[in-house]
Amino acid sequence: MVTRLIHLNGPPAIGKSTLAQMYADEHPGVLNLDIDRLRALVGGWRDRFAETGQLVRPLALVMAETHLRAGHDVILPQYLGRISEIERFGRVARDAGAAFCEIVLVDTKERSIRRFNDRGDAAVLPWHHDVQAVVERGGGASLLGEMHDQLTDVVRARPYAVVVPSHDGQIQQTYDALLAKLEQRPHQCPAPPRGVAVVLDGERVLVVKRHLRGRDYAVLPGGGIEAGETAEQTAIRELHEETTLRARVDRRLWHIDHGDREATYFLMRDVHGVPQLSGDEAEEHSPDNSFVLTWAVADDLAGLNLYPTDIRERLAQLMH
Helix, strand or coil: CEEEEEEEECCCCCCCCHHHHHHHCCCCCCCEEEEEEEEECCCCCCHHHHHHHHHHHHHHHHHHHHHHHHCCCCCEECCCCCHHHHHHHHHHHCCCEEEEEEEEEEECCCHHHHHHHHHHHHHHHHHHHHHHHHHHCCCCHHHHHHHHHHHHHHHHHHHCEEEEECCCCCCHHHHHHHHHHHHHHCCCCCCCCCEEEEECCCCEEEEEEEEEECCEEEHHHHHHCCCCCCCCHHHHHHHHHCCCCEEEEEEEEEEECCCCCCCEEEEEEEEECCCCCCHHHHHHCCCCCCCCEECCCCHHCCCCCCCCCHHHHHHHHHHH
């Protein structure tokens, strides 16, 4: 059975934490990874809310991966308004051999703001009052409106995110709708297809060598296709974001269903620049989670543990 990292996104006070706790209570072994409560364990978090969030996010990533690798699901009730933040958790799930499920709880902007204010007035948990104070310092209703707009943009850009309406006071109905979405494909969640760049230099190909907590492998530059993009546009964009290289597509090479994810591969031409690690990969690069751009010949592919394995032979033939 494939484990799952279930990201429960949504504006503040939409019911994420409540639903996540209900899910964990009914599913023994599931880790309810509530980052806001994790944040509250760090001294000074009330006065340094954003800074503390940056401190606990890496901890949450490690906790999620550890639990997934142990064979248990994780549910993450957390507002994430930037795609790069979502993709970090998606990458952790894939590296752990787990599925990544994106669920977004939605309500109108006006009702979402009212629900946040009402929760603050009737808060039972002390940290609800603390969060209310943090939001007020950050702009109150204006900040909440901006967060709602960011989330709307995220939903538009994440075609595989599943939207679940959340109505004030209808906790059980919302929970039942959440379960129905998760049970449609109980052991997996759809992952967006990838656009992949194949950059050749003579008989060498550019790969990204990965070392992730004891596991060594390599991948080609590429990433998930975002809303409004073609696979070709994704390959060009991801190549630049990951390596700083600029290029055009020469031709489509292959479209492959790898079982857990589809991918379209493109041969690049008119490549300009020198490969340099950049983007999220450069930010996340560390001894336990490293990204190294490497030129490899055909005989290197197996030794580098190039993934997915079913492209090695095709790539080797192309390189000769």
